[in-house]
């Protein structure tokens with residue numbers, strides 16, 4: 001068996017309750033009091049039950065907070081020894097996953113995950129017997145505690161019009177209410193929970209958000225000025241839709257928000273990932289900001305933020321961390337903070353975004369089984385050097401930097417794909433790089449099979 005944990009904990013198609021039981025036993029070997037939350041997936045209760053059985057049978061105590069967004073679980077983990085979120089985030093409904101959080105609301109890093117993985121693979125756990133099995137408790141205040149804390153820490157005075165798209169997922173329980181509580185007029189879509197994600201698939205991208213975007217366009221034809229906030233399956237992410245009904249360019253939104261944080265707080269360290277656009281460097285150039293880049297994944301971002309005392313760190317995927325509140329990526333808080341930004345500049349979102357220059361950004365994903373990813377990447381690194389005539393950076397996958405652009409080829413840590421990401425100042429160069437990258441990955445796939 002290969003590694004269990006990827007970019008964002010354990011995540012797989014048809015995740016077996018047998019694995020969840022073993023993860024539970026392994027957790028109980030190291031931690032006593034465990035809090036568990038889950039997203040709306042049809043297999044959520046099954047995985048939670050198996051995981052709980054493992055923890056109890058390993059002698060641990062379980063507190064369930066039922067269906068919650070990941071930021072609510074991360075926030076509440078502070079009251080326990082460890083937090084467990086059962087979610088497959090943006091993946092389709094047949095997937096599920098297990099993500100662990102420490103007391104600081106920080107997702108487990110590789111070292112912490114390896115410890116759990118080793119216990120599982122070695123079968124190094126104990127089933128304790130009738131006089132030592134743990135109990136199950138319920139905490140019905142988990143969502144309330146989170147909401148009260150967030151409300152105390154955001155400052156929104158203007159009455160915004162907001163469409164919140166919850167993806168039929170756990171955001172339904174929190175996001176529309178919080179936006180209402182800060183004074184917005186809220187129209188919520190896909191806001192009844194359904195683990196099949198019948199309204200739209202949970203990845204908040206252009207294809208899946210077409211209907212919501214059209215709806216906002218329609219509403220705003222009457223001068224209503226709605227913006228949209230759309231979440232993924234566990235609401236640790238959000239994307240925004242501007243008043244024209246366009247999906248906000250991920251990199252521009254990240255650049256705009258980073259600039260706002262620097263201007264508002266004076267903190268001059270921004271953490272982002274190797275797949276973020278060079279626009280962020282250029283848009284913040286005059287502010288003398290240090291942009292720190294890590295590999296993709298919220299854990300890498302959060303750890304670098306702690307090291308550098310940064311307040312904000314974000315990925316173009318819409319996974320943003322606000323360290324002044326907590327270290328769990330939080331798509332709901334990110335949405336509220338976008339409103340704070342609009343109020344700070346007293347500007348419409350589309351105006352802010354249109355004021356940011358952009359280059360040509362292309363993204364493609366090529367199917368690749370998890371087991372083949374390592375070999376494919378070895379091939380890409382070896383053969384990419386002569387193809388692109390430069391040695392790649394290998395912080396995450398292979399990034400080839402060329403004067404007026406760059407190409408990043410990396411294995412997804414959450415889906416069976418190799419991601420190819422290109423940015424260039426010129427459209428022809430961008431297309432050429434993308435085509436070369438796709439061909440290289442396809443050759444690699446042929447060579448390793």
Ligand SMILES: N[C@@H]1[C@@H](O)[C@H](O)[C@@H](COP(=O)(O)O)O[C@@H]1O
Pocket residue numbers: 007008089090236237296297298299315317319411412413414415419
């Ligand atoms: N929380 C993580 C993000 O931090 C990451 O950006 C995203 C894509 O990861 P990958 O490109 O490895 O599939 O997955 C999850 O949502």
Ligand SMILES: [Mg+2]
Pocket residue numbers: 089090232233234235236237
């Ligand atoms: Mg997510």
